[in-house]
Amino acid sequence: EAGVxxxxxxxxIEKRQSVAxxxxxxxxxxxxYWYQQILGQGPKLLIQFQNNGVVDDSxxxxxxxxxxxLKGVDSTLKIQPAKLEDSAVYLxxxxxxxxxxxxGPGTRLTVL
Amino acid sequence: AQKVxxxxxxxxxVEKEDVTLDCVYETRDTTYYLFxxxxxxxxxxxxxxxxxxxxxxxEISGRYSWNFQKxxxxxxxxxxxxxxxxxxxYFCALIEARDTGNQFYFGTGTSLTVIP
Numbered sequence: 001e002a003g004v005x006x007x008x009x010x011x012x013i014e015k016r017q018s019v020a021x022x023x024x025x026x027x028x029x030x031x032x033y034w035y036q037q038i039l040g041q042g043p044k045l046l047i048q049f050q051n052n053g054v055v056d057d058s059x060x061x062x063x064x065x066x067x068x069x070l071k072g073v074d075s076t077l078k079i080q081p082a083k084l085e086d087s088a089v090y091l092x093x094x095x096x097x098x099x100x101x102x103x104g105p106g107t108r109l110t111v112l
Numbered sequence: 113a114q115k116v117x118x119x120x121x122x123x124x125x126v127e128k129e130d131v132t133l134d135c136v137y138e139t140r141d142t143t144y145y146l147f148x149x150x151x152x153x154x155x156x157x158x159x160x161x162x163x164x165x166x167x168x169x170x171e172i173s174g175r176y177s178w179n180f181q182k183x184x185x186x187x188x189x190x191x192x193x194x195x196x197x198x199x200x201x202y203f204c205a206l207i208e209a210r211d212t213g214n215q216f217y218f219g220t221g222t223s224l225t226v227i228p
Contacts, residue, residue, distance in 0.1 A: 033216075042116070042203050042218030043157070055213035089155055099145050099164070099207060099214075103157035 002026065004104035006092050012110045018080040021107045025073065025094030031055075033101065034067055034077050035091040043091055049075065079109075087111045115139065116206050118219035125194050126227050133189045133222045135204030141165070145207040146180065146187045151221070152200045160202075163187065194226045 005024040013019050025032050030051050035043035046065065047057040051072035060067065064083070069075040079086055089108050093101040117136045125131045137146065148160040161171065163180050171178050175192045191198055201221045208215040 040220070042205075042220050044218070045216045048213055050213070056215075091155075091157065093157075100159070100162060102159065103149075106155040108155070
């Protein structure tokens with residue numbers, strides 16, 4: 001079974017630029033999550049989708065972050081404009097049930 | 113307040129020693145789930161174990177064992193006879209079940225180094 005795919009694996013941008021990350025969950029997993037993991041910290045949930053609907057986006061900085069999951073499969077997370085403090089690893093996870101998550105390899109973002 | 117506390121930031125042990133990683137959680141819920149994940153340098157979080165709040169049985173899987181104690185709100189992870197390949201960052205996580213969507217909380221992680 002293929003795992004959660006994410007791209008790109010690494011991205012370097014300058015502040016105020018825009019960036020987008022892509023996630024392809026495990027086939028059949030209805031729930032998809034985006035996490036932000038700052039160096040030295042644990043992952044922090046940004047947004048949770050159930051199929052193509054948002055379940056929880058209370059931790060998403062909506063002035064600059066947006067996410068969508070069209071057709072209930074792939075998802076994209078966008079940052080516009082990026083700030084220095086957005087430098088982090090962005091992890092995508094999917095799950096077949098509410099209690100288990102399978103994580104992708106993450107996208108490491110560096111904002112200069 | 114931290115929902116999940118991993119007080120040990122870094123631990124170093126010599127190969128073949130036993131090591132315990134501590135995890136203390138805070139919740140008022142009666143239904144919740146606890147997890148341990150391993151995060152190697154590649155960055156992917158690898159699932160190790162899930163335990164629900166109604167199952168306090170300790171679990172052993174090879175060299176790994178977990179001690180869940182609701183009385184002390186702890187879910188500790190022990191590696192027996194550690195190996196160099198166990199070197200990684202380990203995260204403890206709590207999921208609080210909600211009708212509106214589960215709430216997820218991760219600890220800050222413990223970096224384990226096993227010295228050959």
